Amino acid sequence: MNTLDAMVEFGHEQVAMYSDPETGLRGIIAIHDTTLGPSCGGTRMWPYESEAEALADALRLSQAMTYKSAAAGLNLGGGKGVIIGDSRTQKTEALLRSWGRFVDTLGGRYLTTTDVGTVGRDLETIRQETQHVVGLDVTLGGSGDTSIMTGLGIYMGMKACASEAWGADSLRGRTVAMQGFGKVASHTAEHLLEEDARVFAADISEGALDRARSMGVQVVGVDEIPGMECDIFAPCALGGVINHKTIKQLRCQIVAGGANNQLATPEDGETLHHRGIIYAPDFLINAGGVINAAAEIGQTYNPERARQQTERIYEKMAEVLATSRKNEMSTAKAANMLAEARLASVRKVRGIYRK
Template identity: 80%
Template sequence: MDVLNTMVGRGHEQVTMYSDPESGLKGIIAIHDTTLGPSCGGTRMWPYATEQEALTDALNLSRAMTYKSAAAGLHLGGGKGVIIGDPRTDKTEALLRAWGRFVDTLGGRYLTTTDVGTTGRDLEAVRQETQHVLGLDVTLGGSGDTSVMTGLGIYMGMKACASDVWGADDLRGRTVAMQGFGKVATHTAEHLIEEDVRIIATDINEMALDRARQMGVKVVGPDEIYDIDCDIFAPCALGGVINTQTIDRLRCSIVAGGANNQLATAEDGEELHRRGIVYAPDFLINAGGVINASAEIGQPYNPDRSRQQTERIYEQMSAVLTTSRKQEISTARAADILAESRLDSVRRMRRIWRG
């Protein structure tokens, strides 16, 4: 990859790499855009096969965070941290504290929280080395587990899509196929179960499948999930799962889930639109986590305020659906327009102030 040209082409401001031989840390922080405020995004720890794969993930995820915060009305930019390693075997206090020192060198341009492979307990170690951490446990003055509000936001996004497709946002009796049953999917499922939704799920983690079974969720194999006859297909694992190979297999009216960067390419969003499948743009409906974390900034955390703002995802999704229909464009493009219009307006305002 030609890193600098890729950064320029996608609007990235900064990419920083860091290593700590003593702890074994190899990490990357990508800052996409700080027009609206300091960049914010979780730290992901994953056993990437190559450094190229880790860099690509950091670039893609940081850009998505810019759009997520912009669409949600937050005063934050987009950033992402990735650590190359297996969180089950490579994670140590020394590594996490080294990561904290890395984050601290950026002087607040990047605020970190949890993501795939990291937990609230991990943040406590990171916090020993830097103040630029969000999402600590509520007992430590933080906003706690970001997956709770993320799950709520996805549920609200599903209901907004249901209203558009079926004329009512009641999900009772509907079937949702969930690809991945981690923390976010679990919290989403809790809301769905309360509404008597039938859930069919898959995951590569046996503990996640056991949790699903205990909740009364039917479990299928990882590859079977695409062929389930359902009302809503919910990608809740890693990205790129909506692509030319999988779209043909989908048997749903709506795609709405918690995974980041669900579309392998922008064209896949257009293809869903052509086929009449309503897509809930991931950065729009999975914004509950960053909304929750942002509620810590500059004031005591208030869970009611966080919940109210997360519930507005319903309105934002409805607005995107309306734009999609009026302009005859995909929901993916309509959501981009929503985020880009806010970024552009702030940039124009800054140029005016500077004379």
């Protein structure tokens, strides 16, 4: 499939590609939908095996950002930037500044922040070449580390699902199996441990596992975690982990985690529903990061305001669960309806037609 066909399939407005032989930069920015406002999404640096793989990731992730912002009630659209390369060995100041110049050519249609393979210091470097950056350190007037609010939002989503599954939202004594233990998972685990939940984690990084152990999280093998008997399975690494193969392994009542695009296909959401497993749509409960970033756009950042809006993820998740129950549909479909209804209403007001 060529790029234009892929854009039509996913409903994208724009895809921009950039190459800088001097720095080795090869990157893509996908802008999915700007109905609600400028597109916003992190810059991901990953050693993709091909341009096609990088493009597919940018398209999927930017589409998810549209739904994430719409469902969260933000005036932002969906975008995502991807850089083809290994962040551990190929990330340089020159490459990041070149990326910043690329972002700047879009004139504010895309606002970038951190993602897999980029950190706050990288944003400071990118900021040297463009103003269209969110999530800078609070000492620089930004909203800071997006993973803190993301972790809080996931925790709130878990509690809403717990209320649906067990009649009370307490997670005390519940077992949570976390697949991946990066920054977002760590912050989610802090809330879980504070409520006396039992937390298990698997990760390919020894550093992440050391952090887990230091927090009191029990470490298990990466092959063991998908089939582990638990109350909540929390995918917190890369996408596509909920698929026809792994669904058969699941021994949980709830799937709720921080990874983007957890479902390999839309049908996997239906399969979870038919199996009686409650699924917390990823774009709904991991929206804390973009909520936090949005709190600095055009205003002085207020952490309490960002926290209060992130805590409302509980209410959003409860609404999706109620819609799912009432209409006997999957939570994945119910969450999509919530986001699409807001997009449709704003398009109507603005006289925008999209198929």
